[in-house]
Every structure is written in C-alpha cells, then in structure tokens.
Amino acid sequence: MHALVLENISKTFAQTRAVTGLSATVPKGIIQGFLGPNGAGKTTSLRMVMNILRPDSGRVLVFGQPLTSHIRSQIGYMPEERGLYPKMTVQNFLMYVGSIKGMTHRAAGAAIGEWLEKMGLGHCLKKRVEELSRGMQQKVQLISTVINHPALVILDEPFQGLDPLNLDLVQNLIREMRDDGATLILSTHMMDLAERLCDTFIVVNRGQIALNGTIDTLRSTFKMDSIVLEADGDLGFLASVAGVATVSGAGRGVEICLEEGGDPQAVLKAALERVRVKRFEIRVPSLHEIFVRRVGGEDA
Amino acid sequence: MLKIWHVAKRELRETAKTKFFLFSFFFTPLLIFGIMALTRFTTEKAVNGPRPPKTIAVVDLSGELQADLERAFAEHNALHPDRPIHVEAMNELDVDSADAAVERVKADVRADRCDGALVVGQTVTGGSGESVFYLKTRSMGDVEFVNVVKSLHQDAVVNFRFRAHHLSADLVETLSRTAPVTPVDVTAENEQRGAQMGRIFVPFFFVFLMFMGIFGTSQGMLTSVIEEKNSRVVEVLLSAMDPFQLMAGKILGLAALGFAVMCAWGSLAFVAAAYNQMGDLLTASGVGYFLVYFVLGFLLFSSLFAAVGAMCNSVKEAQTMMMPLMIVVIVPLMLWPYIANFPNGKVAVLLSFLPMTSPMIMILRIASVPELSRFQILASIAVLVASIPVLMWFAAKIFRTGILMYGKPPSFGEIWRWMRIG
Numbered sequence: 001m002h003a004l005v006l007e008n009i010s011k012t013f014a015q016t017r018a019v020t021g022l023s024a025t026v027p028k029g030i031i032q033g034f035l036g037p038n039g040a041g042k043t044t045s046l047r048m049v050m051n052i053l054r055p056d057s058g059r060v061l062v063f064g065q066p067l068t069s070h071i072r073s074q075i076g077y078m079p080e081e082r083g084l085y086p087k088m089t090v091q092n093f094l095m096y097v098g099s100i101k102g103m104t105h106r107a108a109g110a111a112i113g114e115w116l117e118k119m120g121l122g123h124c125l126k127k128r129v130e131e132l133s134r135g136m137q138q139k140v141q142l143i144s145t146v147i148n149h150p151a152l153v154i155l156d157e158p159f160q161g162l163d164p165l166n167l168d169l170v171q172n173l174i175r176e177m178r179d180d181g182a183t184l185i186l187s188t189h190m191m192d193l194a195e196r197l198c199d200t201f202i203v204v205n206r207g208q209i210a211l212n213g214t215i216d217t218l219r220s221t222f223k224m225d226s227i228v229l230e231a232d233g234d235l236g237f238l239a240s241v242a243g244v245a246t247v248s249g250a251g252r253g254v255e256i257c258l259e260e261g262g263d264p265q266a267v268l269k270a271a272l273e274r275v276r277v278k279r280f281e282i283r284v285p286s287l288h289e290i291f292v293r294r295v296g297g298e299d300a
Numbered sequence: 301m302l303k304i305w306h307v308a309k310r311e312l313r314e315t316a317k318t319k320f321f322l323f324s325f326f327f328t329p330l331l332i333f334g335i336m337a338l339t340r341f342t343t344e345k346a347v348n349g350p351r352p353p354k355t356i357a358v359v360d361l362s363g364e365l366q367a368d369l370e371r372a373f374a375e376h377n378a379l380h381p382d383r384p385i386h387v388e389a390m391n392e393l394d395v396d397s398a399d400a401a402v403e404r405v406k407a408d409v410r411a412d413r414c415d416g417a418l419v420v421g422q423t424v425t426g427g428s429g430e431s432v433f434y435l436k437t438r439s440m441g442d443v444e445f446v447n448v449v450k451s452l453h454q455d456a457v458v459n460f461r462f463r464a465h466h467l468s469a470d471l472v473e474t475l476s477r478t479a480p481v482t483p484v485d486v487t488a489e490n491e492q493r494g495a496q497m498g499r500i501f502v503p504f505f506f507v508f509l510m511f512m513g514i515f516g517t518s519q520g521m522l523t524s525v526i527e528e529k530n531s532r533v534v535e536v537l538l539s540a541m542d543p544f545q546l547m548a549g550k551i552l553g554l555a556a557l558g559f560a561v562m563c564a565w566g567s568l569a570f571v572a573a574a575y576n577q578m579g580d581l582l583t584a585s586g587v588g589y590f591l592v593y594f595v596l597g598f599l600l601f602s603s604l605f606a607a608v609g610a611m612c613n614s615v616k617e618a619q620t621m622m623m624p625l626m627i628v629v630i631v632p633l634m635l636w637p638y639i640a641n642f643p644n645g646k647v648a649v650l651l652s653f654l655p656m657t658s659p660m661i662m663i664l665r666i667a668s669v670p671e672l673s674r675f676q677i678l679a680s681i682a683v684l685v686a687s688i689p690v691l692m693w694f695a696a697k698i699f700r701t702g703i704l705m706y707g708k709p710p711s712f713g714e715i716w717r718w719m720r721i722g
Contacts, residue, residue, distance in 0.1 A: 047535075047704075050538070050539045052535060052538045052539060052704065053704070072539075072540065072541075073540075075539070077535075077536070077539035078536075079532065079535040079536060079539070081532035081535065082532060083531060083532040083533035083534065083535050083536040083537075084531065084533055084536075085314070085528075085531065085533055086531060087314070087317075088314065096306065096310050097536070097540070099306040100303050100306050100307065100537065100540045100541055101540050102302075141536075144536065
C-alpha cells in the first residue's frame with residue numbers, strides 16, 4: 001500500500017488552472033522530493049492532500065483511504081508560510097497543536113520537552129513566539145508538525161531561514177524520521193539539498209507532472225552529453241572526431257558536447273592516440289541542471 | 301467535538317489575556333457609570349448651580365408691562381442671587397421708532413452688549429399676539445436662561461391682567477399657587493419618590509448591555525480570525541481540523557467569555573439597581589431571557605463576523621464590509637424610545653421576528669412590558685434558533701474559502717459563488 005496516491009486531481013481558481021489531472025504515487029518509508037518552479041501548483045496540490053482545498057476532480061488516498069479525521073491525525077503538514085501565534089508561549093502553542101492533533105495533555109507535555117531538547121530549544125519553553133529568531137520559529141513550526149510522530153510528513157520549504165548548523169540538524173531529523181518508518185514529502189527550491197536528501201522526485205510544472213522518478217531515472221532521461229577533458233598537447237583535433245557536436249574552451253582543458261548517439265569512449269580513444277590525457281570526466285547532470293533544462297525548456 | 305473544545309479553550313484563554321479585553325471588561329462599566337454620574341453632576345450644576353449674571357434689554361411695545369416685568373425679574377434676582385438676570389428698559393419709546401428700537405436691541409445682542417432682548421408684543425397683555433426673545437444660543441445653560449425669561453414674562457403678563465381686573469396681587473398669588481404632585485412608583489417594595497427617569501432608562505440599559513456584549517465580543521471574533529489569517533497559522537489549524545470545527549470552536553470560546561462578562565456586568569447592574577431601590581426591575585425571568593437572547597444573538601452575529609473576518613486581510617477592510625451589517629444592528633438602538641412607548645406595536649412585533657434585530661428588540665420589549673406575551677417570546681426564540689444553523693452553514697462556506705484567500709476582498713458575486721459551492 002502506498003503512503004499517498006493522487007488520482008488525476010485538478011483544481012481551478014477563477015480563470016487559473018492551478019493543477020491539471022495530476023497523478024502520482026508515493027511509496028511508504030521514503031523521502032519524496034516534490035519540486036517545481038513558483039506557481040507550478042505544488043502548494044495547491046499539497047493543500048488538496050490535506051483537504052484544505054477540495055479538488056475539482058480526481059481523488060486523494062492516504063494510506064489507501066480517503067482523508068478522514070483519523071487519517072488526518074497521521075499526517076504532519078508544515079505549510080510554506082509560517083503559521084504561529086506570536087503572543088503565545090512556545091509551550092502553550094505546542095500544547096495547543098498537540099491537543100488538536102489528538103494527543104493527551106501528558107503525552108503532549110512529554111513530547112514537547114523531548115522535541116525542544118532535540119532541536120536545541122530547551123530554554124525557549126516559556127518564551128513567547130514573537131521573542132524568538134526566525135530560525136528558532138522555523139524549528140518550533142517543525143516541532144508542531146511532527147510532535148505526534150505522524151506516519152506521513154509533508155514539509156513545504158522547511159529550510160527557510162535556517163543557518164548551516166540548523167540546516168544539518170533538520171536534514172538529520174528528516175533522515176531519522178524516514179529511518180523510523182515515516183514517509184516524508186519535501187517541497188523545496190534548494191536543489192542541491194533535495195538531491196542529497198530525497199530518494200525519489202516528482203517535478204511539477206504548470207500544474208502537471210514534468211518528471212517523476214529517482215535521480216538516476218531523471219538523469220537517464222537526459223543524455224550524458226558533456227565530457228570534460230584535460231591533456232598535455234593541442235586538442236584542436238577533437239572537433240573532427242566522429243560524434244562530437246561542439247568543443248568549448250581552448251588550450252589544455254575543454255568541454256565537449258556529443259551528438260545524439262555519440263560515444264564518450266570513442267572520444268577517449270581518439271584523445272589517447274594523440275595526447276597524454278590528464279583528466280577525462282563524463283559529467284553527470286545535477287538535479288539543478290535537470291530541473292533548469294526541463295522546466296526552463298518547457299517555459300522557453 | 302474534542303477539537304472544537306480545544307479551540308474554544310484557547311480562544312477563551314488567549315482573548316481573556318489581551319489588553320483590549322481587560323480594558324473593556326473593567327473600564328466599560330466604570331465608563332458607563334462615570335458618564336452617567338458626570339452627566340448628572342453637570343446637568344445639576346447647569347440647572348441649579350450658580351451662573352454669571354445676565355443682562356437683557358426690554359422693548360415694551362405694549363407700553364403696559366414694563367413695571368410688572370421689572371418687578372418679576374427683581375423678585376427672581378432676590379430669590380436666586382447667584383443667577384441674576386438684570387433688565388435694561390428702553391424708556392420713552394416712540395411708537396414710530398418701534399422698529400428702529402427692535403433693530404437696535406437686536407444689534408446689541410449680536411454685538412454682545414447684552415445677553416438677550418425681550419420685545420413685548422403690542423397686544424400681548426390683551427391676550428393676543430406674542431412677545432419675542434432675541435439671544436445668541438451658545439450652550440445648554442441658555443435653554444434654562446430662556447425658560448426663566450419665558451416664565452418671568454408669563455408672571456408679569458398674568459399679574460398685569462389680574463390687576464386690570466382689580467384683583468389684588470396677594471390674592472392672585474394665593475389663587476395661582478402651585479399645587480404640587482409628586483410621582484411615587486409603587487412597583488418597588490419600598491415606595492420610591494422621583495425614580496421615574498431611572499425606571500424609564502432601565503430598558504435602554506438592557507439593550508445597551510446586549511449591544512456591548514454581542515458586538516464587543518463579536519469584535520474579538522473578527523480580530524482573532526484576521527490575526528490567524530494574517531499570521532498564516534490558519535493553514536496549520538486547517539491541516540488538523542475542518543474549517544467548521546475551527547469556526548465553531550472560536551464561536552463557543554468567545555460565547556463562553558461573553559457570557560461570563562455579561563454575568564459579571566449583570567451582577568454589577570443588580571447591585572447598582574438594588575442600591576437605588578430598583579431591584580424589582582431585574583427579575584429572574586428577565587435576567588434569564590437576557591442571557592438566552594445574548595447567547596443566541598452572539599451565535600448569530602459571531603458567525604457573520606467570522607465570515608467577514610475570513611474575507612478580509614485587515615481590520616480596516618473588515619470595517620468597510622461590516623457597514624451594512626452595522627446599520628441593521630443600530631436600528632434597535634435608534635428606535636428604543638419608540639419601541640419602549642409602543643412595545644406591542646406593529647414595528648416592535650415585526651422586528652422581534654427578524655433574526656438580526658430580534659435579540660435587542662425582544663430584550664427592550666421584555667424590559668418595558670414585564671407581562672409580554674409568552675408566545676411571542678418563545679416564537680422569537682424559535683425563529684432565532686432555526687435561523688442560526690442556516691446562517692452558520694453559509695458563514696462556514698464563506699469562512700472555508702475566504703480564510704485561504706489573500707489580496708483584494710471578494711466581490712458580492714464571488715461571495716455568492718462561495719456560498720453555493722464553497
């Protein structure tokens with residue numbers, strides 16, 4: 001059974017089609033990247049998962065069931081926009097969130113102490129939310145999302161406002177939750193971080209799925225069409241090697257783009273015959289590059 | 301249900317801690333009693349306290365009243381040495397120059413050379429025509445000034461007429477002496493002398509208390525919803541509960557708070573009424589009806605306020621949207637003297653069955669007529685009870701959609717669409 005199934009969901013606001021027939025599945029126990037440019041329909045999709053917005057058509061299944069009050073209590077949702085009561089103390093706010101998520105007073109109290117210590121906020125228990133820094137507020141928000149150890153955690157831009165130390169802290173926390181069996185859906189614009197953290201990716205653009213799969217699957221859809229070569233000697237001959245499209249750079253280091261079907265091994269062989277090769281690297285496109293090429297290409 | 305309870309608890313606790321609430325709770329009764337005491341004190345001072353001397357010019361076109369007027373004013377000044385009115389007579393008045401004399405005294409009044417000018421009509425002593433008093437009205441004190449002048453003018457004219465019929469001044473005084481009547485209200489356990497004004501104002505006090513209770517607390521709903529919307533915490537809440545649960549919890553929490561406030565203010569009013577020997581006005585059934593109408597009125601209006609709050613991004617925006625609602629609400633306050641006079645009139649009965657006006661109109665009628673038809677009371681409660689879920693249902697639809705909408709407030713067309721499909 002999947003943690004989440006989206007079946008052909010659509011949502012239109014006035015004249016704007018925010019999400020169009022989006023279908024996807026999220027297996028249990030993974031960190032699922034949910035990426036896309038601004039206005040792609042990510043937040044609308046996540047709000048539909050939480051039933052904050054109702055889909056115009058299609059359906060959402062969480063752990064194989066439509067969203068009920070019981071299922072809702074197994075989901076932790078951290079929205080993109082931070083939502084805290086500035087005048088409440090950290091303790092009262094977390095107690096309140098714990099209670100509306102169905103925790104008993106005692107269980108919520110114990111969880112608050114545990115989470116605050118874990119996040120380095122043990123001294124903030126009695127402080128008002130408005131007295132905390134942005135990063136601290138972000139961590140309180142995260143605690144409020146996971147206070148009841150939900151089985152499905154949806155995090156929309158969870159790294160905003162965090163310094164490098166806290167960034168590591170939150171990444172470790174996310175991995176820890178995954179290792180404990182939770183499923184996490186992570187929406188972020190920080191591509192390098194997502195690449196390191198997520199097991200699979202869904203890229204949404206213009207309300208539809210543009211890419212879906214693991215990083216290797218995504219890479220396989222984009223040809224390994226770039227080679228970095230450094231050598232002693234003139235590399236001018238490379239332009240005439242079969243399968244080479246372009247050679248950029250000059251002197252001892254160049255970047256070679258191959259034609260469709262071009263073989264990197266043929267380039268290496270040709271180079272070894274002429275010069276002493278010091279570096280030969282088949283460049284793997286990063287998630288960032290894949291995202292820019294795919295989304296940028298569609299938007300162009 | 302448990303979630304509604306938790307939301308209600310938070311709403312009650314956090315609202316009770318706000319400075320605005322604490323200020324309203326403690327200072328509203330002080331303010332009301334303070335204003336009442338101050339008004340009473342200043343009115344007393346204005347009517348009976350010392351006042352600077354006034355001077356008036358008299359133009360006697362009848363040529364007969366001068367002496368009587370001067371005597372009447374002299375007697376007044378002897379009785380009220382701290383509020384005298386001096387008379388400057390224009391003697392040797394030439395009939396041809398009457399108009400000029402009137403113009404001259406009017407100019408004197410305009411130039412502040414005197415405080416007023418009394419022009420006695422040519423035929424006023426004979427029983428026809430009229431006299432005119434020219435003055436510049438500046439304050440409430442001038443009303444009393446005019447009344448004194450009118451009264452002394454009347455005394456002078458009457459004296460003149462009696463004398464013309466050869467009746468002695470002493471006999472006139474004896475015959476026309478006032479026979480006083482003191483109103484004594486027997487509704488209180490102890491008979492009360494001169495408590496009429498207090499009793500007349502009691503129904504208004506109830507309406508005012510209801511207005512303050514419902515709208516003061518509903519205002520809390522409005523600001524709370526806008527605050528949650530602006531701080532975006534609403535999305536966190538809606539990920540854990542339905543919009544209806546959130547709205548219901550907020551309404552319940554604030555209703556409990558408002559109920560507690562009403563009980564506290566009501567107790568204070570009871571003490572004040574008992575102190576003034578008007579405890580009989582606060583009957584158990586009257587207080588019971590008041591609390592029932594308060595709760596129903598609050599449920600009705602707080603739903604509307606929650607919907608308006610969800611549609612707006614700021615209190616300022618909300619105030620503009622509230623304007624039509626407030627006009628409907630202020631109607632009972634404007635009509636209170638009329639309804640209090642005709643508590644069983646057509647207007648009163650009609651407004652008793654309109655959900656928006658019913659709570660305040662009914663409490664005004666119950667306070668004005670203790671033996672008001674029980675059928676009408678129960679019918680109006682039934683109308684309110686029936687209309688609240690309908691209104692809440694529509695409000696919840698608006699709340700659900702509006703609470704996640706930012707930017708410019710929705711048009712009426714959009715609100716209608718939300719109500720249909722939200």
